[in-house]
Amino acid sequence: MGSIWWRIKGIFGRRIGIIVGSRLINNNCSSSSMGSNTYRLSAVLLAVLLCASALPQSVAADETTTEHFAFGMEYDWTNMNDDFESMTGLPLDDILADIMQSADDAGIEMVLLEELTGTSSVIIDQYEDGTKMFNPPDGSGSVEVTKHVTELTIRHGDVMDMAMITEWSDARAGWDLTISAGGGSLLNVDAYYVEYRDANGLIYGHDVDMSMATEQSFYFDLQGHLEADDGESVMPLNIHMEMGVDYSVDSAQSEIVYSEASELYQAMSALEGGEDLYWGIGEGEDNYVYWYGMDEADTDCEWSGYEYECSNETGSVDWDTWSDSYFSCSWISDYSVWDCYDSYYGDAYYYNYCEHYNTSGYYACTSDTDNTWEMEYYLYETNYEDGTNPPYANVYAIIDYYPYCEYYDSIGEYHCTYDFGWESDYENSLGWTHYEDGTSPMDDGEIWDEVESHTGTFATTTGFDFELTGLPAQEMGFPEGKWDVSASDSTTDAGGFDEDYGCEMGIELFEGTQMITSDGEQIEVMQAYTSPLPWGMTCHVANLFYYAFMGTEDAATLEDMIVDSTEEIAETLDGNGDSYESSDQMDMEVYVHGQDEIEVYVSAWNLDENTNYEINMVMENSDGITQDAESMVVYDDYYFSDYTYMSTSSWGEHCVTSQLKDVSNNVIVDSVTTCVEVAQEPEPSDLVIDIVEGFADSTLENVMENFASNLEYRLEDYEADIPYDDGDMFVLWDTTNNMVVGFQLVVTSDDSNLWYTLVGPESDSYGDAPSPVSVTYFSGQQAIAQEAEIEDDSTLADLVDLSQHNDEIIEDAIEESLSDNSPEAGGPENSGEEGEDTEEEAAGLLPFISPAFTIAMFAAAGLVASLRSRKD
Numbered sequence: 001m002g003s004i005w006w007r008i009k010g011i012f013g014r015r016i017g018i019i020v021g022s023r024l025i026n027n028n029c030s031s032s033s034m035g036s037n038t039y040r041l042s043a044v045l046l047a048v049l050l051c052a053s054a055l056p057q058s059v060a061a062d063e064t065t066t067e068h069f070a071f072g073m074e075y076d077w078t079n080m081n082d083d084f085e086s087m088t089g090l091p092l093d094d095i096l097a098d099i100m101q102s103a104d105d106a107g108i109e110m111v112l113l114e115e116l117t118g119t120s121s122v123i124i125d126q127y128e129d130g131t132k133m134f135n136p137p138d139g140s141g142s143v144e145v146t147k148h149v150t151e152l153t154i155r156h157g158d159v160m161d162m163a164m165i166t167e168w169s170d171a172r173a174g175w176d177l178t179i180s181a182g183g184g185s186l187l188n189v190d191a192y193y194v195e196y197r198d199a200n201g202l203i204y205g206h207d208v209d210m211s212m213a214t215e216q217s218f219y220f221d222l223q224g225h226l227e228a229d230d231g232e233s234v235m236p237l238n239i240h241m242e243m244g245v246d247y248s249v250d251s252a253q254s255e256i257v258y259s260e261a262s263e264l265y266q267a268m269s270a271l272e273g274g275e276d277l278y279w280g281i282g283e284g285e286d287n288y289v290y291w292y293g294m295d296e297a298d299t300d301c302e303w304s305g306y307e308y309e310c311s312n313e314t315g316s317v318d319w320d321t322w323s324d325s326y327f328s329c330s331w332i333s334d335y336s337v338w339d340c341y342d343s344y345y346g347d348a349y350y351y352n353y354c355e356h357y358n359t360s361g362y363y364a365c366t367s368d369t370d371n372t373w374e375m376e377y378y379l380y381e382t383n384y385e386d387g388t389n390p391p392y393a394n395v396y397a398i399i400d401y402y403p404y405c406e407y408y409d410s411i412g413e414y415h416c417t418y419d420f421g422w423e424s425d426y427e428n429s430l431g432w433t434h435y436e437d438g439t440s441p442m443d444d445g446e447i448w449d450e451v452e453s454h455t456g457t458f459a460t461t462t463g464f465d466f467e468l469t470g471l472p473a474q475e476m477g478f479p480e481g482k483w484d485v486s487a488s489d490s491t492t493d494a495g496g497f498d499e500d501y502g503c504e505m506g507i508e509l510f511e512g513t514q515m516i517t518s519d520g521e522q523i524e525v526m527q528a529y530t531s532p533l534p535w536g537m538t539c540h541v542a543n544l545f546y547y548a549f550m551g552t553e554d555a556a557t558l559e560d561m562i563v564d565s566t567e568e569i570a571e572t573l574d575g576n577g578d579s580y581e582s583s584d585q586m587d588m589e590v591y592v593h594g595q596d597e598i599e600v601y602v603s604a605w606n607l608d609e610n611t612n613y614e615i616n617m618v619m620e621n622s623d624g625i626t627q628d629a630e631s632m633v634v635y636d637d638y639y640f641s642d643y644t645y646m647s648t649s650s651w652g653e654h655c656v657t658s659q660l661k662d663v664s665n666n667v668i669v670d671s672v673t674t675c676v677e678v679a680q681e682p683e684p685s686d687l688v689i690d691i692v693e694g695f696a697d698s699t700l701e702n703v704m705e706n707f708a709s710n711l712e713y714r715l716e717d718y719e720a721d722i723p724y725d726d727g728d729m730f731v732l733w734d735t736t737n738n739m740v741v742g743f744q745l746v747v748t749s750d751d752s753n754l755w756y757t758l759v760g761p762e763s764d765s766y767g768d769a770p771s772p773v774s775v776t777y778f779s780g781q782q783a784i785a786q787e788a789e790i791e792d793d794s795t796l797a798d799l800v801d802l803s804q805h806n807d808e809i810i811e812d813a814i815e816e817s818l819s820d821n822s823p824e825a826g827g828p829e830n831s832g833e834e835g836e837d838t839e840e841e842a843a844g845l846l847p848f849i850s851p852a853f854t855i856a857m858f859a860a861a862g863l864v865a866s867l868r869s870r871k872d
Contacts (some may be wrong), residue, residue, distance in 0.1 A: 070783035072123035079774035089721025102710035118158025154189035157799030173694035183218035202261035223826025228694025236825035254456030273511030282502035317368035454501035458548035463490030477683030503539030514765035519780035581674035651680035
């Protein structure tokens with residue numbers, strides 16, 4: 001099965017490409033080890049959770065006033081664990097236990113915990129909403145059009161928490177760490193699209209109103225301690241980081257009016273099984289065909305079975321000419337060469353090829369040919385005078401390849417192009433006349449429209465916050481809290497646009513039909529590859545989002561806000577590396593490479609060559625204490641430039657002052673001052689040094705090798721049992737209403753010749769998949785009810801049922817792990833008063849391990865194993 005694409009072309013040639021309907025899994029899948037099959041599962045799940053979120057199932061919903069076609073889907077992320085096992089057959093609980101047991105056998109205590117909760121929903125609702133009068137731009141007069149409405153509603157929210165509790169030590173080093181992390185994400189999209197069609201289905205334009213909200217948050221905590229010298233040296237850790245980014249299109253609207261009414265709807269109505277249709281909006285590069293013209297005297301084009309090979313003989317042999325009054329040639333058969341003698345100078349020459357012109361009285365000879373016996377018989381040929389090459393000439397042809405060529409006998413020319421693509425029936429194109437007619441062989445099944453106007457407005461909000469505390473700056477010689485960071489900012493933007501518009505869409509419709517069921521009624525549909533939304537809406541929404549996201553010319557970006565908010569912090573951490581200042585007769589540049597390497601460049605001009613000068617430089621810290629001083633002697637010249645290096649024992653702001661002094665008259669002529677930030681250089685404490693040396697001398701390397709070996713042994717017998725080895729995805733096309741009314745993800749396996757519906761409506765052609773995934777498929781009244789239920793959900797609290805987010809076990813495990821820690825290591829103020837966990841309580845800390853977390857553990861174990869193998 002092939003695939004069809006659609007493309008949205010914005011300004012500056014930007015394109016957004018999307019593929020729906022392509023082969024998901026190779027045919028040669030078989031049950032094997034986990035690592036070799038995981039990608040197939042990923043393909044299926046990605047198709048279900050992403051493609052399904054954008055593709056609808058259609059059915060008429062009965063209402064008293066308006067007939068709706070509503071469809072959609074929902075996924076509950078708490079089912080991710082079960083779906084992973086359904087698609088792989090891997091027992092995640094057993095794998096988790098083996099990971100922890102492998103660590104335990106190596107002497108590492110380890111507990112892994114994770115909880116994921118959330119939902120994703122997409123609803124598409126299509127209906128007619130009355131009529132209005134529309135005035136086309138061609139001045140033909142107003143026309144009554146019907147408003148065809150499509151509403152797109154997307155809601156997504158998820159919350160994740162995880163923890164790793166681990167402890168290990170020997171006599172030289174060790175750790176007791178509690179690592180926790182988590183976050184949440186939110187995506188809300190509401191798009192209201194109106195397409196204006198007259199009674200004949202001609203499209204005059206369309207409008208879009210859209211809003212979107214996104215949020216992403218993340219936190220990370222590292223608490224506990226590192227130790228050395230059998231617990232004599234202990235460094236507590238209590239590091240906390242959290243960040244959040246949000247972006248919203250508060251409101252955006254756009255209107256498009258066609259230069260002439262589009263016949264797209266009629267073309268789609270006429271589609272039959274096995275046919276393709278392409279639709280483009282715009283003009284210029286996509287309509288222009290570039291032809292290569294070639295003279296048949298120099299070029300010959302022949303079909304190679306796939307494309308045309310056009311050979312062009314270029315260049316000519318090098319000839320030597322001699323007067324036959326003193327030059328003569330005779331053929332030597334044994335060597336197949338011409339033996340020529342110049343009696344004037346007494347020189348002999350050998351040529352592969354010669355021609356003799358009796359009337360003109362000269363020879364023309366060359367060796368740029370093959371050395372063959374036949375050359376004896378070409379002595380009286382006239383290639384030299386004709387300007388042609390002799391036979392067997394060693395002149396190489398240049399071959400160009402074209403997918404499409406035409407030949408015009410009347411003018412003796414070939415005309416070829418790449419712009420029609422590669423097709424097998426172009427074998428006969430030499431006799432066609434598209435170059436002469438200005439047409440295209442692709443005109444059948446292709447529609448191009450132009451837009452008269454494309455305008456819109458938007459308003460957006462962008463914000464972020466970031467906080468980092470607890471990094472042990474004091475152990476590196478810095479003041480406590482030196483590395484703490486806190487920054488936040490937000491900005492709004494609003495504007496409008498009046499821009500060109502471009503779009504390319506396509507559909508590949510397959511032969512055959514099937515009956516799908518929705519609300520107890522059957523609909524006859526065909527399978528297709530195309531966009532799930534109306535084509536006009538697909539491009540219009542993408543263009544509107546693009547202009548809203550790009551914003552106005554001077555709008556602050558997220559990057560700008562982060563740089564502005566953290567600039568002062570970055571300067572204090574890293575130092576402001578350079579500074580420049582100038583005055584009337586001098587300037588100065590300062591570059592900070594470190595406390596002991598501060599580079600100072602100074603220049604002076606308009607100097608009196610008969611006067612003695614010197615430049616004195618002084619560097620002071622923020623307390624006004626001089627850190628260094630230098631002086632330069634200015635030689636007799638109009639202009640002076642030099643550099644030097646200075647140093648300081650302090651850090652922070654430093655200012656360098658340079659003075660130009662007239663030594664002869666003891667007068668300061670000019671001065672300039674500039675300031676830079678000198679970063680403090682780290683100085684590891686004795687505690688840090690002890691811990692680093694302790695780990696270097698410890699048995700940790702052997703412990704990690706044992707862990708990798710144990711894990712490799714326990715996991716080597718696991719094999720994935722993937723139920724399917726091939727799949728495909730289609731949208732379902734209703735030829736009666738000329739719209740997409742559903743989608744199917746279908747799968748099969750080598751054990752069966754049958755295909756099944758993994759996600760999609762009930763069908764008379766496909767049975768239900770024996771190993772399902774937890775995607776809820778809506779249609780009809782169910783979809784309308786779901787739309788009404790989620791329409792007002794706008795926050796994580798609305799979208800995520802926190803009562804189902806069982807993070808209490810994680811919180812209890814973290815609290816218990818930290819109960820004996822000091823406050824500096826994340827423990828309570830009254831640390832040490834809590835009791836110890838029982839073995840049964842510790843064994844119960846296994847609520848959920850996600851596929852992503854499991855794969856991460858496999859990767860970590862594989863890395864350790866590979867390091868061990870390389871060492872061996």
